[in-house]
Amino acid sequence: MSNFEFLYPEAFFLLIPLATIIMWLKSTTTNSQVIASHLAAAMADKPSNSRRHYGWVALLGTIITVSLAGPSFEKQAIPASQSENARVLVLDMSRSVYANDIKPSRLAQIKYKAQDLLPLLNQGQTGLVAYAGDAYTLSPLTTDSATLANLVQNLSPEIMPIQGARADLAVKQAISIMKQAGLNQGEIVLFADDLDTQELEQIKAQLSEGNWTLSVLAFGTAAGSPIQLSDGSLLTTNSGKTVIAKTQLDHLRAAARAGNGQFEKYRHDNQDIANLVSESSFDAVNTNTKGEELETKINNGFWLLPLALLCALPLFRKGVIFSFVAMILSFGFTPNHAQASVLDSAFSNANQRGFAAFQEKDYQQASQAFKDSKWRAAAQYESGNYEGAITSLEGHSDTDSLYNLGNAYAQNGELDKAIASYQKVLQQEPENADAKYNLDIVQQQQQQQQQQQQQQQQQQQQQQQQQQQQQQQQQQQDSDSDSKQDQQDKSQQSESNNSNQDQSDSSQQSEQSEQSEQSEQSEQSEQSEQSEQSQNNPQSQPSQPESSEAQEKSARGEEPEQQQPQQEQQAQAEAEATANKQELDNNEQDEGKQQTASPSQQQEVDPDIRKLEQVESVRDPSYLLRAQMLLQAKDKAAPSSTGKDW
Known part of the structure; x- marks a missing residue:
C-alpha cells in the first residue's frame, strides 16, 4: 500500500456541496411542521425514516466522490516505444x-x-x-x-x-x-x-x-x-x-x-x-529492444461502483435517486475543466492561447491573452476596439505597425492621424501600393467631410440672409402702411377743402343776384345796361358752376391719382412677399435634398474605408506568421549577407 494515492484528489471538493445540501435538507424537514400536533404524534416514525435516508445519501455520495478521485494502489509496466x-x-x-x-x-x-x-x-x-x-x-x-x-x-x-x-x-x-x-x-x-x-x-x-x-x-x-x-x-x-x-x-x-x-x-x-x-x-x-519499460498508475476507483449500488438500494423511492444523481452530474465535470485549464496554461504560453482564441474568432479573449502588442492590436481591431488597437500600436516604428495604426485611425474617424501614419509608411517604403491606395481613400474622405462642412456653413449663411431679408420686408411693409395712412389723411383733408370752396362759390352767386335786383329797382333808366349786365351775368353765372365743377372734378381726380401709387406700392410689396416665400420654400427643399444626399455620400465612402486592404493584413493569417517570424528575428542576431537577395 506504499504506492497508494489518489490520481484526481481535486474530486474531494465535491464533499463540500454534498454536506451543504444534506444539512439544508435536514434543517428544512425538521423546521417545516405544517400538520397538527395530534397527527404528528401518529406519524412519529417518519422523521426516523428521513434521517436514515440522509445517512444513506451521505454514504453514497462519499463513496462516489472517492471513486471519482481515482484511488490507485498498483502500477502497470508497458514497453517503451x-x-x-x-x-x-x-x-x-x-x-x-x-x-x-x-x-x-x-x-x-x-x-x-x-x-x-x-x-x-x-x-x-x-x-x-x-x-x-x-x-x-x-x-x-x-x-x-x-x-x-x-x-x-x-x-x-x-x-x-x-x-x-x-x-x-x-x-x-x-x-x-x-x-x-x-x-x-x-x-x-x-x-x-x-x-x-x-x-x-x-x-x-x-x-x-x-x-x-x-x-x-x-x-x-x-x-x-x-x-x-x-x-x-x-x-x-x-x-x-x-x-x-x-x-x-x-x-x-x-x-x-x-x-x-x-x-x-x-x-x-x-x-x-x-x-x-x-x-x-x-x-x-x-x-525499444533494450527492455526499457514505462510504469503507469492504474485507476482502481471502478471497484467502488458495486458498493455504491448497494448503498443506493434503500433509496429506491420516487425522486430520491434522480435528484442525487443530477446533483453529482452537475458537479462531476468541474475537476475535468479545472484540469484542462491547468494543462492549457502549463503547456502553452500566452501568445499561443491568444492565437488559438484568434483562430476561433474569439477576439475579445484573444486581445486579453496576447502579450505581444502587435498581436493584441490585431485582436482589438477585429473586435472593433479601434482605440485599444491604436494604444497597442503606438510607439512602434516598423512599416507594418504604422500601416495598421493608420487603418485603426481611419476606422476611428481620426483622418488626419491616419494620413500621417500612411505618409510615414511611404517614407520608409515609397513603393508600398497598399499604403498609397489607403492614403488616397482617406484623403478623399477628408475632402468630402470638408465639403460637407462648407455646405453647412453656406446653408447657415443663407439662412441668416433670409432672416435679414424677412426683417427688411417687414420694416418696408410697416413703412408702406404708415405712408398709406398719411395719404388717406391728406385725401380726406382735400375733400373737406373742396366742399368749403363749393359753399363759398354758392354764397358769391347769391350775393350777385341780390345786387342785380337792387340795381334794377334803383336805376330804371339804365335798364338796357342792366339788361345787358343781366345777360352778361347769366353767362358769368354758369361759368362759376363750371369752375366749381372743374374744381370738384380736379378734387375728385386728385384722389385717384394719389391712391394709385399707394395701390402700386401695396401690390409690389405683396409680390415681393410672395417671391420671398417661394424662395424660402425652395431653399428648404434644397436643404432637404442636401441633407438626404449627404448620408448617401457617406454610405458611398464608408465601404471604401472598410476596404482598407491590409487591415486585411490583420484578417490575413499571413500577418500572424510574419509577426511570429519577426519575434524570432528579434531574439537572434541577423545572419551575414551572402550578396544574394533572391
Missing part, C-alpha cells in the same frame, strides 16, 4: 520561387506538393520551417498535419523578414527543433529551387554531426526564368540586369546524397511525392 522518424519540412520562400518556369509558379507548386505530402505523414511528428535570408520555425513537432497545411497555404516571400536564400540555416534550424524535443535522429525534407556552393558545404557539415537524414524535392529548371514580383515587375540586379533564376540540380542532388536521403525532381503528377514516401522511413516505428 517511440517513432524513429520525427521529421521537419523545410520550405524555400526566397524570391526565386516567383519564377514561372514551372506553371503557374515555383511558389504555387511548392505549396501544392507540401499539402499533398502532409496527409501522408501519419506516423511520428512533423515540424515546419520556412527560410529566405534566415530560417524561422513556424511549428514545432506536432501530429496535427491539418494545422501545418493551413500554415503552408499562407506562406509567401513577401512576409519573410529578411530576403535572401540560406538553406543551410534552415537545415540547422530543423536539427535544433528535433534536438529540443530530445531526439538524436530524424529526417529533414527540403523543398527548394537552388543551392549555391557555400550553402551545400554548410549543410554537409551540419549533417555529419549527427544521425540526420536529408531528402530533397527540387523545383525549377536548369534554364530558369525571370523572377516576376507580385507587382508585375521583373527582379533586376543593382546594375539593372534582369535576374534569371536557374535551378542547380547537381547541388540539390549532392545535398540529398550527403544526407543519405532521397532526391526527387518536380513532376506534374504526384509520383514525386509517392517516391519520397515509399523510399523513406516515414512509417517505421522502432520498439
